[in-house]
Amino acid sequence: MTYRWDFTPLLDNWQALAMGAVGTVRLFAVCLVLGLGFGLIVALARRSRWRLARWVSIGFIEFFRNTPVLVQILWFYFALPMLVPVEITPFTAAIFGISLNSAAYSAEIYRAGIQSIEPGQWEAARAIGMSGLQTLRRIVLPQALRRVLPALTNRGIEIFKMTTLASVVAYIELLHQGKLIASLNFNPLEVYTVIGALFFLFLYPLVRATYALERRLARSD
Amino acid sequence: MYRWDFTPIWAHGDLLLAGLGNTLVLTAVALAGGLPVGLALALARLSGNRLMAAPAGLVIEVFRTTPPLVQLFWFYFGLPIILNVEMTPYLAAALTFTIQSGAFFAEIFRAGIVSVDKGQSESARAIGMSKAQAMRRIILPQAVKRMFPAMMERSIELMKTTTLVATVSYADLLYQANELAQKTFRPLEVFTAAALLYFVTITLVSALGALVERRMAQSGEMTR
Amino acid sequence: MDTPLLRLAGLDKRFGDRAVFSGVDLDVKRGDRIAIIGASGSGKSTLLRCINFLERPDAGRVILNGEPVGAERQRSGGTETRYDEGSLNRLRQRVGMVFQQFNLFPHMTALGNVMEGLVTVKRMARAPAGERAMAELARVGLADKAEAYPAHLSGGQKQRVAIARALAMEPEILLFDEPTSALDPALVGEVLDTIQALAAEGRTMILVTHEIGFAYHMATRVLFLAEGGIYEQGTPDEVLKAPRRPLTQAFIAGHRRFSF
């Protein structure tokens, strides 16, 4: 019953963990930029004048929100190479899956933000002669982005958690390295406790910051 | 040009459907466990009693903040070492997703409960109701209606997250798809079919949820 | 000497380090109708809410029918009063309250609102509880609205349902906290008439109000709150027509446009 915890194998393998951490951060950074960036484009297409653009964007959002991200990653890893004659690395597959999934989610966030801006803002900008695009860029988006900042931060936190799924296609990140260490040293309890703790220690301050941000925005509105 | 061929998948369609069945079972179990766990955690966190609020808060924050796959591995590979018991993929998955969805539900319950106007609990207390009676008869019924969309959304997230159990060999839809892909050498068709199955199931569930929501809004005399 | 129905003895209430009132003493006899007036923020609501313990007084006792609420305990720094939930819930059944914002339960019909306390608190069976509740609704003139949800009632109707809900518990005292302040002027009359009818039945009530004219006609005694306590009290004629102290005089002068 009294299991003796032993963290020495983990300390001995700190370099492997560090390598995993680098992989995690690298994947996170790429997916954050691509996911949130592409999401904005999808959101704008969603309210475009052209029906085709609207339909494509709705289809994209619905499909990527209504399928599991792990299925998406595995599809890009195992299925896509059958269609296109290029090699898909675990890194690429993970980027595709996580970024597109996050784009679909963030598109809905941007949309809610843009919709929350009162029509009077559009009218006032148009009344002083601004074009639609100018109004969007100078008046509506700055206010909308401010309002959805907490939701976007949350998305970022979700992306960070999602990077662990890349271990399923053997991309070298924290969890993958953990699995390796656990299988060599037969110490899964210590390994997964430490990995979980690392994620918690890194993400929890961000979670708290998001709460604080939400409160601040709620007050100032 | 790749020649699509779905015949091997039709031949093993029962495998995928059995996997989908297991996905639904696991989701239902985690939902049935997660809702009461979530309510208990929320009430503990709101209790004003530090000895209850602090541990509840810790469980909620840890399970919301750490990656679900790490949680699953911890329960599947790590927990049996402490408890000295056999762990099955099903048990590990049911435990992980019950507590994890409980943590998310707890925050939904909490937000719903605090969103109910303070005058409601005051007037319940003013006619002599106990705290528990006021919660059960007055506050929760109003909160639940408001929480329904968030609950629905979280349940769908839960269903999608259950795909992680494929990594510990629980025979859910994704696991079966992976097996089938290896057996038939047709990963494109198999994973596409699996993705479509998920898409159809999840779209149906959300449509159903939206329908219920609209019914509730129509019959809901509570919109002031 | 009769024991008063309700006695407040040395009541103190603070929020943080800000004292709302201190040392408030008050005797309420059966059949008394007390109007509490005072400037905004003078502590009228807080005093009322201390009577049924929606706010806990920091010191002093509430004594109902000669029985002090809560139990006194000796502590190193003096005595301390402990209140257990059960006894507060019993107290609240005997003290009815009507709120400024009505606070009807929006997920229940008018009848459901009035029955709720009978069924869950008094543990009455549904059938007799329904009959009692219907009688209370009839008393406030809303028998025909029994099946309506609060969202479909006017403000005045809501407040009358709230009064019926309080009456159903057969309270010995009724507390009203500005029952007409949230109403359109056109709807004030029906609620005041309902309260007037209760007064005519000889019910004991404490009413916080800004309707000076109504207070004058309805009350047997008027309290003016200021400077952290009861600043002046007496009959309506004394306090409202011929106030003796400067703050009361200023307050009443501000309300002169109301005719008595």
Ligand SMILES: Nc1ncnc2c1ncn2[C@@H]1O[C@H](COP(=O)(O)OP(=O)(O)OP(=O)(O)O)[C@@H](O)[C@H]1O
């Ligand atoms: N829950 C609370 N926390 C902190 N301060 C409070 C609280 N409730 C009331 N107060 C303060 O106590 C004082 C008395 O408030 P109270 O509501 O009793 O006044 P009132 O006489 O009823 O005023 P009004 O006529 O505006 O209803 C005010 O200064 C108010 O800001």
Ligand SMILES: [Mg+2]
């Ligand atoms: Mg008040």
